[in-house]
Amino acid sequence: MTQDPSRQPDQPSRYxxxxxxxxxxxxxxxxxxxxxxxxxxxxYPQGYPQASPVHGGYPAMRGVDQRxxxxxxxxxxxxxxxxxxxxxxxxxxxxVVRLAVERPPSSFGTIVTLFVTGCLAIGGIVGAVYFHNGxxxxxxxxxxxxxxxxxxxxxxxxxxxxxxxxxGTLAVLVARLAFPLVAAVCGFxxxxxxxxxGS
Amino acid sequence: xxxxxxxxxPPAVESVVESPAGSAVRPDPPAAIVLAFRCWLAxxxxxxxxxxxxxxxxxxxxxxxxxxxxxxxxxxxPDQAHSDFGFFLLPVVLLVLLLVxxxxxxxxxxxxxxxxxxxxxxxxxxxxPGLAFVLGSAWSLFSGVVFVARSAxxxxxxxxxGVTVVALVAMYRPSASEYLRxxxx
Numbered sequence: 498m499t500q501d502p503s504r505q506p507d508q509p510s511r512y513x514x515x516x517x518x519x520x521x522x523x524x525x526x527x528x529x530x531x532x533x534x535x536x537x538x539x540x541y542p543q544g545y546p547q548a549s550p551v552h553g554g555y556p557a558m559r560g561v562d563q564r565x566x567x568x569x570x571x572x573x574x575x576x577x578x579x580x581x582x583x584x585x586x587x588x589x590x591x592x593v594v595r596l597a598v599e600r601p602p603s604s605f606g607t608i609v610t611l612f613v614t615g616c617l618a619i620g621g622i623v624g625a626v627y628f629h630n631g632x633x634x635x636x637x638x639x640x641x642x643x644x645x646x647x648x649x650x651x652x653x654x655x656x657x658x659x660x661x662x663x664x665g666t667l668a669v670l671v672a673r674l675a676f677p678l679v680a681a682v683c684g685f686x687x688x689x690x691x692x693x694x695g696s
Numbered sequence: 697x698x699x700x701x702x703x704x705x706p707p708a709v710e711s712v713v714e715s716p717a718g719s720a721v722r723p724d725p726p727a728a729i730v731l732a733f734r735c736w737l738a739x740x741x742x743x744x745x746x747x748x749x750x751x752x753x754x755x756x757x758x759x760x761x762x763x764x765x766x767x768x769x770x771x772x773x774p775d776q777a778h779s780d781f782g783f784f785l786l787p788v789v790l791l792v793l794l795l796v797x798x799x800x801x802x803x804x805x806x807x808x809x810x811x812x813x814x815x816x817x818x819x820x821x822x823x824x825p826g827l828a829f830v831l832g833s834a835w836s837l838f839s840g841v842v843f844v845a846r847s848a849x850x851x852x853x854x855x856x857x858g859v860t861v862v863a864l865v866a867m868y869r870p871s872a873s874e875y876l877r878x879x880x881x
Contacts, residue, residue, distance in 0.1 A: 589825075605842050608832035609793060615825030616797030623818050 570629075574692050577683030578629040581639055584676040585621025588614035588646075591669035598665040617646070628684065633693035636684050643677040650674050722879055725809055728869035735863035736805040736819065739826070742856045744794045747833070748787035750852055754843030759783045761843065801826070808867060811879025816867050823864050830857045 592614045596607065624642075627635035650673040657670055683689075725733075751758075762783070800822055807815025830853065836842045837849035866872065 603841070605833070605836040608829060608836060609790065611832070612825050612829035613793055613797055615828070616800050616822055619818060619821045619825070620800045622821070623814065 570631075571686075571689050571692055573683045573686040573689050574629070574631075577680045577689075578625050580676050580680035580683060581625035581628055582622060584643065584673070584680055585618045585625060587669070587673045587676055588621075589618045591673060594669050595666050598663045631692050631695050636693060639677075640681045640684070643681070647674065647677060722811065723875070725811070726869075726871040726875050728866045728872040729809060729811075729875055732819075732863045732867035732872065733805050733809045735859040735866065736801055736808075738859045739856060739863065740798045740801050742852065742859065743829070744791060744798045746852060747794070748791045750837075750844050750848055751787045751790065751842060752784070753845060753848060755783055755787075757843035758786075797822075797825075808876075811876055813876045813880045816872075816876060819867065820864070823860060826860055827857070830860065 589611065592610055601607065621639075621643075624635050624639045628639060650670065654670040654674060657666060801819070804815045804819040804822060808819060809815075833842075834849070834853040834857075837844055837853065838846070
């Protein structure tokens, strides 16, 4: 096969130009500059397998390790997850307990309270699941949002203690105050940091 | 020596939208997801804004009823309101209180539109207290616990329950499930 002697090495041949008139040849437009490679070493070892992005995995691990290495969940995180769940459930269940103990007359306010506490519980359960799975955003959001809720719970406890209060009501109010405190402390105990480092 | 390059093909899918990073593509949400998203937002507006306004329409009857009860409990108290301003704060307090669950619904709806399966799960869970609240509110509106016009109560109950059920059904349509499976992975 003969070649056109006037054609430059980076230009397409006549056959290529006829078959692919719109084709882009980046080699011809942008000839690669020859840099001395020894002066610009690669920022990472070239021969090692690189970490592959695994959804929900740990970024410090290679792709194969994401499936072969088991990261043990700290006990404090598991205990914290349980207490976040108890915190979330303490509001709607506590409202039902208070209604059963105090037996107030039925009103629209009771329905609104059950609705608000029910939605609060759903949000808390979702946050506790994310917390259990290692989301550091969930840990911060749970602590921050429940700090506001704790102020409400403290106000309810103080106002209830000013008058005669049933034992069930007192247990509900104390539980609403104590559960998130225990959960927040468990989430920040030493040894829990690596569990939240993947997010 | 140069190689023969294949003819560049235009993007086949016209509905893909490049992310700001330009690396990943995300398809547009299907109509079922958009419908569910809009229905959840409509439900939030109906509960957070329309319900307090609805209560304002019956504030005169509520004020008279409360003062009548107070007078029955203590005859020394005159059967007349000295100041009704406090009663008009009740819908405002209700609006502020309902903003808390509204935030959960809006956040879940936005996650759903983004293709996060956890948003659909959270919304399905929120639908339980949501529908219970609509039924409880309907009982309050129709049994005389809350004083509102019956026609307005019918419209509010039907529209709120309707958009909730439509949103619940729409986000579990096959096209919505396929979208969440595709984007969520």
